[in-house]
Amino acid sequence: MKHLNLIALGGIVIILGILFGIATIRITSKYRFERSAQEMLERVTSESKQLSLIEAAEWVDNDDVVFIDIRTPKEFVGFHIQNAVNIPYDRLLDDDYVEFFNNDQKKIIYGTSSVGANAVWLILTQYGYENLFALDGGAADWIKHVENKDIFSEGHKGDEAALYDYATVMEGEDE
């Protein structure tokens, strides 16, 4: 009888323990942000973390700088900026790269377009990594303007540059 009671007691304690574990699992999640959204908002509106193609091109042969290609391995094999490393989106937070992201090198993130690179910049910086920059232009822009030395002839416009005089276009269309 006494034994039965002890077994029941043990069972209850174990069940409670498991319930507890489930209830607290999100609190101890591994990928929590280091910085608040408010802090990041101040950073995105005050800091210049975007590098134009011209600015970034100057850093290609520099050992203190590394380019991070966030596209798929297949795209990376097709073309990548020289000496770039390939870390696709879903592997950026892997344990293998923690040390890499914490070293002193300046890191320039690029992808298919400015938007992906910028989003990854925002998330990784909020996650706590420093010394990150985002390329304002994608791999295709790089080929066109840097590999083919087209920088000064046309000039690559950043993602947020207005490509039209919006108000004038609308007035013109009215007539």
Next chain:
Amino acid sequence: MNTRVILTIIFISFGSIAAMLPKQKISSIQLEADDLLRDIKLRTHLVSTDELADLLINHDPTLLLIDVRDSVEYGKYHLPGAINIPLKELLDEKWLPYVDQLSKHNIFYSNGTILSSEAGILCRQLGFKNNFVLEGGLNAWFATIIKPEHPGSMATSEELDQYARRKAASMYFTGSSAATDQNSAPALPPVPRKKKKRVQGGCS
């Protein structure tokens, strides 16, 4: 008898520990780095210019366009019915009823996609629902809807269909843009999401 006392002590101790755990918000769970990276890869937060044109033409009552550029740029030109929340002020108290709510579908836009997606990501991370981003921004809006280009003689029937729809949309927006701008009443603030009152008491 003895067992009951032990059992009671165990329940009470677990209960008191549970009561002291940090409170978790159930309505707006903050997203973490891995969640956000996955969202961005899946591009679920993006709305195309064609989708936006449909929403505007159908006068979707749940649509709220939010221009995140500064007030000068907004003053020069903005999409019909859009309100202006400069990115800098996004998390200010006065804009919370607009960005943290459940009754409207917000679409952030800027000239390109960088400023608007920053607004979208930060809101998403805070657990705010119903916030989307116009893919390509005003540049894409003008390139595809206001001044659509003919896809050329090699175009598939789908491309020609899309062109016809864009051309019609273009006439709609350029023909009546001045009128809609003046007549449309300023957007009213949506009903703020009711925050559940937290349980009072405990060990504070």
